[in-house]
Amino acid sequence: MSPSLESPEILSLDGLKINLPQDVYNHLAAQYSILDERLLSSIHTTASSHLDKILYSMKTSPADTCCRVNLIHSSVEEVIEGLRGHISTIEHQIVRRHESIKDLVIIRAQPKPNDSDNGALLSCSVPPNQCNNLFPTWSTRADKGWPMSHRAVIVDRFCGEAVLRGANIFVRGILSADAGIAADEEIAVYADLRSPKSKSIPRGLVLENYSGRCVFLGMGFSCCKRSDYFSQSTGVGVRMSQIAGPPQPSLNSILTGSMMLQNLPSICVAHALDPQPGEVILDMCCAPGGKTTHLASLMNNEGMIIACDKSRKKMVSARDFFQSMGASCIIPLALDSTKSLLDDGKNWNSPKIIVDAASSAKKDGLLDIKGFYADSFDRILLDPPCSALGLRPKLLIDAQSSQELSKFATYQRRFVLNAIPLLKTGGTMTYSTCTINACENEDMVKIILSENPCMKLVPIPPELPGLPGLPDRGLTEEECQMVRRFDPCDGGDTMGFFLAKFIKVG
Helix, strand or coil: CCCCCCCCEEECCCCCCCCCCHHHHHHHHHHHHHHHHHHHHHHCCCCCCHHHHHHHHCCCCCCEEEEEECCCCCCHHHHHHHHHHHHHHCCCEEEEECCCCCCEEEEEECCCCCCCCHHHHHHCCCCCCCCCCCCCCCCCHHHHCCCCCCCEEEECHHHHHHHHCCCCEEHHHEEEECCCCCCCCEEEEEEECCCCCCCCCCCCEEHHHCCCEEEEEEEEEECCCHHHHHHCCCCEEEEEEEECCCCCCCCCCCCECCEEECCHHHHHHHHHHCCCCCCEEEECCCCCCHHHHHHHHHCCCCCEEEEEECCHHHHHHHHHHHHHCCCCCEEEEECCHHHCECCCCCCCCCHHHHHHHCCECCCCCCECCCCECCCCEEEEEECCCCCCCCCCCCCCCCCCCHHHHHHHHHHHHHHHHHHHHHEEEEEEEEEEECCCCHHHCHHHHHHHHHHCCCEEEECCCCCCCCECCCCCCCCCHHHHHHCEEECCCCCCCCCCEEEEEEEECC
């Protein structure tokens, strides 16, 4: 090993700090400062900022695994039975129906008695109970921070985030590994934390030559020998047995078509929109399609859902997903929804007439449709591209500047400008994002109301969970109570998310 090689920085998940550029941090912290002030005035002491608590929570997955039932193919009872059969071999996993959302099944791991639960690994940078020494000739290994009792692998950051959601490790996600790893060997798993702009490390790097920054994720069993990690292009390389943070069941390919894993706030969107059989609905930014298929499920697959995304590649994948879920009422289109309002001087035609008259593209079979006329849709689901600052788990947040964040709000307004004319009078629209940035959430609600007198904010159904909107963002107290803000560090333990509901009154 080269004597000039720098030592790696090896962190525990608890010790990992999610850093933001200072102007981004200040921008977000100011939005949540009102919550800090209220907390301090109520407890008369100091406390971490609310933003710091959010960033700490972002490192782990929510404790509950949410399985949304596809009512086209299955029932809640059938999914519960199937899940219980699958996890019967996994101790301390509780499967139950959600108390208020009719098509949601929850899985939660219970603490293991007389054992160190997964939460104990949060503070570990190596596996606990380092008894054996597998590296008698590597005298500096312990000083560098690597485990002595286990060989180790390092996966890329995205693979690491998937591990924290309950996934096993596919070989393509492995970047570096100790020499000598054998099949069925218990190994330690780490995630590389380099930013997207950093120089990548070569796949197959021997762990002894790794000098980057990484975080300990947990333990697993190797499915093959080390050389297979880097000579094969497909297949599972490591089956996880224990992860840092809340335990997550591995449900890959389980009950396919009968259910899908979906975050709780995302499931609330379709229920808030409340689609009815026979209606014509527009999903303006549908890919990858989870919310769209939820609409079809709630509509009993009766009616028409126009599902759009400007990426043809994403829509081809979405079409295949729709078919696997049996959602035949969905019409997938490669269409930029910011340019979807037709004003061509021709006679008005309904979405059904436009769809029936459209021809299919030869290369992928998607219909060639340029847009729709005003007053075409009974309901519109608008979940536009956003800064995604609410996604969990995150081991690194790649937010460049507060100026970059402001561009998302500008782009979101373009979708709104098309959505409102396309919605029928009396129709319903939901607006949602997966970010904690109020400029894309409460501020956008204020813009919609102030610039469009025809749009009326209405309450989200009370049975749906969530918090009121942030104060001091231009909404009245009554309006704050009508929207739903999902906070990663509140008692609900969800991803960061926002949801508002409108009716077009004239």
